[in-house]
Amino acid sequence: MKKKHFNIPLFIPELACPFQCIYCNQRKISGQLVVPSAEEITTKIDKHLETISEKNSEVEVAFFGGNFTGLKIDEQVEYLEVVQPYVQKGKISGIRLSTRPDYINEEALNILKNYNVKTIELGAQSMDDEVLKLAKRGHTAVDTENTSKLILEAGFSLGLQMMIGLPGDTLDKAIYTAKKIVELGANNTRIYPCLVIKGTKLEEMYRSGKYKPLSLDEAVLWSKELLKIFESSGVDVIKMGLHPSEGLLSGEELIAGPFHQSFRELVLTEIWWDLLEPLLKREESKFDIYVPKGQINYAVGYNAQNKKRFKDKEVKFIADQNFKGRDFKIISLE
Numbered sequence: 240m241k242k243k244h245f246n247i248p249l250f251i252p253e254l255a256c257p258f259q260c261i262y263c264n265q266r267k268i269s270g271q272l273v274v275p276s277a278e279e280i281t282t283k284i285d286k287h288l289e290t291i292s293e294k295n296s297e298v299e300v301a302f303f304g305g306n307f308t309g310l311k312i313d314e315q316v317e318y319l320e321v322v323q324p325y326v327q328k329g330k331i332s333g334i335r336l337s338t339r340p341d342y343i344n345e346e347a348l349n350i351l352k353n354y355n356v357k358t359i360e361l362g363a364q365s366m367d368d369e370v371l372k373l374a375k376r377g378h379t380a381v382d383t384e385n386t387s388k389l390i391l392e393a394g395f396s397l398g399l400q401m402m403i404g405l406p407g408d409t410l411d412k413a414i415y416t417a418k419k420i421v422e423l424g425a426n427n428t429r430i431y432p433c434l435v436i437k438g439t440k441l442e443e444m445y446r447s448g449k450y451k452p453l454s455l456d457e458a459v460l461w462s463k464e465l466l467k468i469f470e471s472s473g474v475d476v477i478k479m480g481l482h483p484s485e486g487l488l489s490g491e492e493l494i495a496g497p498f499h500q501s502f503r504e505l506v507l508t509e510i511w512w513d514l515l516e517p518l519l520k521r522e523e524s525k526f527d528i529y530v531p532k533g534q535i536n537y538a539v540g541y542n543a544q545n546k547k548r549f550k551d552k553e554v555k556f557i558a559d560q561n562f563k564g565r566d567f568k569i570i571s572l573e
């Protein structure tokens with residue numbers, strides 16, 4: 240039986256980051272203003288572990304939010320050491336962390352290897368240099384290519400995160416980025432629609448009319464196309480949409496942009512609609528659609544959107560545990 244995967248997310252906000260990407264106010268995105276101490280990290284890990292049944296689960300500690308390998312070496316080591324006793328006791332299977340493509344070299348990778356880091360995620364954001372430049376990322380697509388190779392050669396699992404809807408971005412550029420992510424051999428990815436967060440350069444651009452975020456519909460449709468590319472290439476999409484921290488949920492920090500608490504469900508609804516829409520042409524007005532058990536919510540659609548799209552047809556969705564992937568069958572009731 241496949242083990243259930245859990246991440247214990249630990250945010251290290253902007254501590255080591257000398258950059259200021261136009262969309263980023265990392266302290267606000269992570270919903271946390273202070274950098275956690277080693278003791279706080281221990282407490283957080285313990286608390287999370289209490290909620291996870293040890294049987295049949297695989298737990299990773301995930302350092303997210305900033306630029307981990309931009310920390311001073313002794314600070315990186317301090318954080319990594321906190322996790323080691325848990326790894327030795329078998330409670331944690333490994334560590335994953337996110338960092339910038341231009342802040343990793345072979346020396347840094349050796350240190351991470353020695354401390355049970357298994358997965359390194361790079362904030363690639365785009366593989367188009369113009370988009371990276373407008374976002375003031377401070378690195379190029381070639382940096383992402385070179386670092387991805389180093390990470391894979393050193394035996395780590397590679398994550399390449401992408402952001403859609405940055406200034407200068409287009410659907411074609413996003414598709415190009417997704418294809419490059421596949422080509423670079425990423426094991427997993429995250430798709431983040433660009434949001435306008437309070438206190439960022441992007442907020443100024445938005446308020447002065449120099450930036451227009453994607454609409455929610457656009458972000459969903461772009462993500463659908465990207466998801467198809469990743470799924471057909473075996474790249475695991477571990478996240479679509481931003482982590483809904485409290486600030487975003489209350490709307491306090493979110494100025495504009497395609498934020499939705501159920502963003503992934505919206506995208507999967509559209510993926511299913513691409514499969515189901517041809518059924519509108521069927522002559523019968525009454526039929527059952529059998530879909531895999533784990534997919535029924537997406538087939539019916541967020542807020543029953545797909546079911547409603549059948550309008551005058553009488554359609555019932557039925558979960559069938561023998562079905563896999565996105566297989567489905569129709570049984571006519573006329």
Ligand code: SF4
Nearest residue numbers: 256258259260263305
């Ligand atoms: S590199 Fe990361 S943490 Fe630093 S400003 Fe850019 S997005 Fe924020």
